[in-house]
Amino acid sequence: MRRALFAALLGTVLGALVLAGVGTFLLASAGAATDDARVLAQQVRRVAAEAPVVLAVRRPALRRRLSTAVRVAAGVEFAAIQPPDALVAGHLPAPLRLSDLPVRRLLAGAVVSGSLEGDVYAATSLPGVPASALATSGAPRFARAGPNAVVVVAAVRRIRGAGLGGGYLLLVSAAVLLVAAGVAALLSRRVTRPLAAAVAATERLAAGDLSVRLPPDQRYPELGSLGSSINALAAALAESQDRERQFLLAVSHDLRTPLTAIEGYAEAIADGVAPDPAQAAAVIDAEARRLARLVEDLLDLARLGAKRFSLRPERLGLGPLAAAAAEALRPTIEGLGLTLRLALPDQDPLASVLDPDRARQVLANLLENAASYARRSVALAAWREPGPPPGVVAVAVLDDGPGIAPAELPRVFEPLYRGQAPGRRVGTGLGLAICAELVGAMGGRIEARSPVPPELARLLEAPGGPGTAMVVRFPGAP
Secondary structure, three states, rough: OOHHHHHHHHHHHHHHHHHHHHHHHHHHHHHHHHHHHHHHHHHHHHHHHHHHHHHHHOOOHHHHHHHHHHHHOOOEEEEEEEEEOOEEEEOOOOOOOOOHHHHHHOOOOOOEEEEEEEEEEEEEEEOOOOOOHHHHHHHHHHHOOOOOOOEEEEEEEEEEOOOHHHHHHHHHHHHHHHHHHHHHHHHHHHHHHHHHHHHHHHHHHHHHOOOOOOOOOOOOOHHHHHHHHHHHHHHHHHHHHHHHHOOOOHHHHHHHHHHHHHHHHHHHHHHHOOHHHHHHHHHHHHHHHHHHHHHHHHHHHHHOOOOOOOOEEEEEEEEHHHHHHHHHHHHHHHOOOEEEEOOOOOOOEEEEEEEEEHHHHHHHHHHHHHHHHHOOEEEEEEEEEOOOOOEEEEEEEEEEEOOOOOOHHHOOOOOOOOOOOOOOOOOOOOOOHHHHHHHHHHOOEEEEEEEEHHHHHHOOOOOOOOOOEEEEEEEEEO
């Protein structure tokens, strides 16, 4: 990648130099041609102005010498053109041809100029100078020209202005290319070095080394954000691995405890040493149900995570459903020495479209979770929030336990997460995660609030702590 980046940068600079050089050279050549043509036109105009003076000299020998001196000094040639466009005497300087000249303008006395494949030319006529004058001044070939022939003076010169500019441009381009090569090498090394470090870090992560971290890069924010993302990924993977380890330890403990009880009481019954076989069988049944519940929670979490579960929604009253769920768990809650209080509306059933079994499972999990942390009482309240019909119906499960730390509130619904607050039992961190998945699947939302809001705290009997409120909201049904 480093070589490719170097080649790309250098190629870009080289292409820009070539385009700029070609454009500059063409512009310089055009400017040089224009300047040379202008200078040559001035010289031709000067020769045309001096020619009558030379031809006015009476002594032929002196006139010939002066004419030759003027022509050679300016680098011009004389020719005779018979209107409209016939060259009858003399010649034009190569490679200029009569067809290259605007004859009408030329015969009218205008100075014309232009370029011809690397050469510039300029020409003008000598009005009032007969061809016979040139014949008598030592150019007998003009004697054949007719009386109407017009004398033309023309000159051709190689364009000279662009040569030095082109060489200078090549020298500057070479210097710029060398500097660009150095800059490209430096940039490619600086850019690819953090990328190589990122590749090495991801390879170590893939190999299981979750302690890898990349140093911050302040020079390039984009590469710095890449390093920060890799560091965040490594931290998240390490945290996930730690939570998974804690989950496995908790599940192993929850499996081992009932299995030990089942195994012990089963052996006692089999050996005939159980003092009360009926009580032993009841313990085995209770522990087996506990195992079944744990296995069911694990299966629910797997199905929810894979989105492989079905809902059978129907129109029902959230208030009566909450009352039934609370009454089903009242013996368990009161058996823990807790008070269960209900605050449900009498007239409004709080209609919503829900799966009754899944909604009952959510409420049961929330009540059991509250009973695990409550000190004196657990409360369940339901109400309809103000708004246009059908509005939103809500149910809250409250406890007067130690509450949840603010830093833990956003994470209580994460799978495998277990809070730090002491409770009556150590859970696997599945119950609230299952509730959050089920509530979301039924179109609702759930939130944890700690301490309990004042408007709900009055439902608890003599609150013994900050407490926690688990509030679930569902769309109402008409």
